[in-house]
Amino acid sequence: MTEHPASPSERAPDTRAVRGEILYFTGEPAALGDAAIAHFPDGLLLVRGGRIDAVGPAAELLPRLPSGAPLHDYRGKLILPGFIDTHIHYAQVDVIASPGEQLLNWLQKYTFPAEARFADPQHAAAAADFFCGELLRNGTTTALAFATVHPGSADALFAAAHRRRMRMITGKVLMDRHCPPGLCDTGTTGEAESRALIERWHGRDRLLYAVTPRFPATSSAEQMRAAGRLFAEHPGLYLQSHLAENRQEVAWIARVHPEARSYLDVFSRFGQLGPRSVFAHCIWIDDEDRERMAGTGAAISFCPTSNLFLGSGLFDLERARAHGVRIGIGTDVGAGTSFSMLQTLGEAYKVLQLQGQALGAAQAFYLATLGGARSLYLDGRIGSLAPGCEADFVVLDPAATPLVARRIAGCATLAERLFVFMTLGDDRAVLATHVLGEPAWRR
Template structure:
């Protein structure tokens, strides 16, 4: 034992993680230990290997948590989510633009109250952890205090979180409207206050092209260029009516994506949600610039927006992660989100293997965020975030899992039938941050 606040500890169970993308490398992309031990030192992976080999090397007295009978994977990574929309999840029956007016804007207005922001942020982070999600890229609201609240809640839980203040200076209610200058100044102050603090990172956040003037878009692009390591997140081509609106607002742009490109908002650490109504010229531009896409299946189905073409994105080498997109998305659970991703692709004549699905939720998400050097698998030196899944969490899961003969089948059953009840525990930097009551 050391005097470190995060001493040497070990975890035993069945481990699954990815070294590469199974869609490209097949079985060689996955590492599986039926009975493995993960050694964690100071919150980082020290070693992962077969229990018989690793246990003999552990110093006497090393704390050992035994999760045998359960599957342990790297913590899930949510690449697109709105924390301020937590309370409007499952609001009935609109498409995108009406959804914003009817539900989103009134809900986000409440975040002018720091106490409300703090209460929602705490619930939001706890809900992520309850579902096995240890890293998220999140939208706040236009209010700087909403960003402070979210980063404070994540910092207390030692989560890796990327977030930013929404930029919105037109085509929105007066009570949520900033100005180009004020939005840029507040964003810069938030970058200086939070970016790189513990495990927190900042994302410049124009909501989408219609709600920002050309001047605001220009200033956001300039801040993105001036602050290396900062992220940029937005939406593009989610809905056909939205895409038509952008074409009227920016007639000089070749496409919706071209608006962001014109203002210097593509590149490494830029993440755009949805990307449903793009052509191949747009997709190639995304690939060439190292920009990433967040695939948000539950929201796309719920709002009737369209079906994401994962196959084409993969063929062009685009970085893709998975997003729950709460609150148009219908579940915090990455397992449920994977289930809907499978169905979206089935409707498109594509398929999603269990290995590819869990890669999207772990190492693939980390790769899309340029964080695969820090999180996403159990290689030595990585931050030790992981989720413990129970294949017997419900009677149906237990019954179906008992009949499985391969790892792939067991993982597929978990993603089709699992939800937060299947999460037995979530660890952040090696330590339990949520545990299912027994």
């Protein structure tokens, strides 16, 4: 098959319809069971002005379709909300599959040299275009992404996402110590450059800004205070960072901040905990930290492929859920090994199996859609196909490969088919990705 992006000429009139098997979540399946699932075996989405106008059985809604309105017929395919990646590094695409190191050595050997190249605006623009294309090719329509310390890297990613009308949350990295000179800003310049980017991009169409201290070891107290100040001053702003990914890293933070009770406490002392703060990994935290995250509204991004690849540890989903922490899924490319949310969910299942925990297929796809939206405080806008939501969705092909087709043909339930997709699926399973109702990528 030939793969190509949808061209602007394919954009259709204001109202359109999409037909196929439709699935989305109204709540968390692990808590509510089947009551959390909205499923229409032969369903129809009516899309008006980029939002879901109605959803339900095709037989009921087809009469409401205006004469001449375009209809995308995906019968025999599964339509889900677009995937939401809550932690990914767009500047690390060129170091994905770089072997042989754990976190801190991996940063020095691979990450920092790759990120230094983003001082070149042309390199940043080309990488941003490739990155957004890969997200869409894998069915991901929203991402919370790290750029680099260079303001132009954030400009490039915002611009690439804006051209595709994607919902993108990103920001320049804040890093003023313990890093190569070419990747080092200062407390003053980092804050000033972030403010300029916020003014330029935050709230522009579907774009949102994230204050981005890499982690407390690479930001001085001055810079951490500035990050907390920015986070507090601007309504709707995000904050993203890394937390307790690797034991060596945790020990380093303890040496740098002996006054703090825990790694999480460092962020708290600098005013960085709250709604819309998202911390990747959170492997080596305790129940007091989990309780604090839940109480402040902070969220965790579970990054299974990265945690396994770097040998960081196993995320305890059961404990995080028990304390009521908001949780999404992150691919964490480039330590993560795939842009595919399907492959990432499959690895999440294995991480939990190693701890005697079960990840049901419905719960997994919830985490990749509505759960991610809730962790970003964007439920009601994305992560669902309920009326009023932005019409971002992915179309999965049950005949994507001979093995997937054979295995799905033997499935008796929706849950079994979902499990096949997340165990055997990858980018080949994505037939099409729609952004605001319009084809943004198709196979």
